Amino acid sequence: MEPSLATYLALSGILFTIGAVGVIFKRNALGMFMCIELMLNAVNLTFVAFSRYYADVTGQLFVFMVMSVAAAEAAVGLGIIIAFFRNRLSIDTDDASILKN
Amino acid sequence: MVTTALFFIFAGLAIACAISLVYHKNPLYSAISLVGVFIALSCIYVTLAAPFIAAVQILIYAGAIMVLVVFVIMLLNLDDDKPLNRLRYLYAVGAGLGLILLAQTFFVFYAVMRSPKQAVNTDETVGKTLNIGSAMYTEYLLPVEIVGILLLMAIIGGVILARRFEPTKLELVVNNELERRNEQEIEDEYRIRL
Numbered sequence: 174m175e176p177s178l179a180t181y182l183a184l185s186g187i188l189f190t191i192g193a194v195g196v197i198f199k200r201n202a203l204g205m206f207m208c209i210e211l212m213l214n215a216v217n218l219t220f221v222a223f224s225r226y227y228a229d230v231t232g233q234l235f236v237f238m239v240m241s242v243a244a245a246e247a248a249v250g251l252g253i254i255i256a257f258f259r260n261r262l263s264i265d266t267d268d269a270s271i272l273k274n
Numbered sequence: 275m276v277t278t279a280l281f282f283i284f285a286g287l288a289i290a291c292a293i294s295l296v297y298h299k300n301p302l303y304s305a306i307s308l309v310g311v312f313i314a315l316s317c318i319y320v321t322l323a324a325p326f327i328a329a330v331q332i333l334i335y336a337g338a339i340m341v342l343v344v345f346v347i348m349l350l351n352l353d354d355d356k357p358l359n360r361l362r363y364l365y366a367v368g369a370g371l372g373l374i375l376l377a378q379t380f381f382v383f384y385a386v387m388r389s390p391k392q393a394v395n396t397d398e399t400v401g402k403t404l405n406i407g408s409a410m411y412t413e414y415l416l417p418v419e420i421v422g423i424l425l426l427m428a429i430i431g432g433v434i435l436a437r438r439f440e441p442t443k444l445e446l447v448v449n450n451e452l453e454r455r456n457e458q459e460i461e462d463e464y465r466i467r468l
Contacts, residue, residue, distance in 0.1 A: 176281045179386035181322075184285045186379025188292055188311070195296035196392065197368035203301050203347060207308050210339065211292055212313055225322045230323075230395040230409045233327050234417075237410070240334050241421040243430030244407050247339045252435030253347050258350050 180224035188215035200215050202254050202264040206247075277321050284321075288314035299354040301347045305340060312336045324401035 178240060195208035217236045224232025254264055261268050291310035298304050312335040319328035399405060410418055 175277050179383050183383040190375040191292040192366045194372040197364050207304055210316050214396050221319055228400050230400050230405050234414050235325050247342055247426050248428045248432035252432040255436050
């Protein structure tokens with residue numbers, strides 16, 4: 174007996190919720206970045222679960238695309254974080270207020 | 275039965291690691307918790323008969339992205355996260371958003387539980403590398419090409435964002451040489467006029 178589709182969806186939803194709350198609670202740009210990765214992984218779990226339950230390979234291909242986008246996001250996002258650190262000597266998102274006023 | 279037991283073990287591990295990711299103030303502890311989430315999810319993919327995705331998950335997420343993140347943490351030598359002081363209302367926003375998303379999760383759980391079609395397709399060959407590869411290079415060739423271009427753009431963007439904007443040593447030497455020649459020419463011209 175295997176766990177039902179609903180169980181996988183519930184796990185994915187819980188992980189997504191934790192990630193979304195983490196993005197808001199974290200002040201650190203790197204912490205926010207890691208929470209976004211967690212949310213992407215929760216969505217990947219949904220894709221793989223549906224792919225299993227409908228025996229369709231499309232879901233797994235979509236997971237592959239999401240992973241590529243996450244890798245691209247990591248490269249560019251960490252570049253932005255390093256550039257921000259060079260200018261402000263901190264990666265606190267509260268300090269990213271140069272456009273305010 | 276074994277699959278169910280494994281699923282609940284790894285689901286608990288994933289949720290515990292995710293909570294520890296949000297809870298810890300030190301970015302390095304958060305990163306290590308995130309690696310735990312990735313490994314637990316990879317084991318769940320194995321129970322979902324998707325061995326290729328499980329391997330790629332370990333390779334790309336735990337292997338490449340997290341190594342990059344840990345390198346950046348080490349490079350920047352970060353302090354612990356301080357509590358929010360200027361944007362204190364964000365705690366309320368985060369709690370509200372979390373409650374809404376959790377309610378939505380339980381709604382989806384019960385809706386899917388009550389739906390008549392619960393039939394598990396026991397086709398184990400779907401997640402095999404052969405099937406994924408043949409689908410990827412026939413039916414989904416264009417998306418794969420687009421993802422390749424996206425990765426190229428990300429490489430270029432990452433290099434441009436992370437480089438220093440001061441002139442390099444070579445540029446300095448060349449500039450000095452050019453200036454010297456310019457002055458020499460002006461001097462020569464002056465001498466000829468005299």
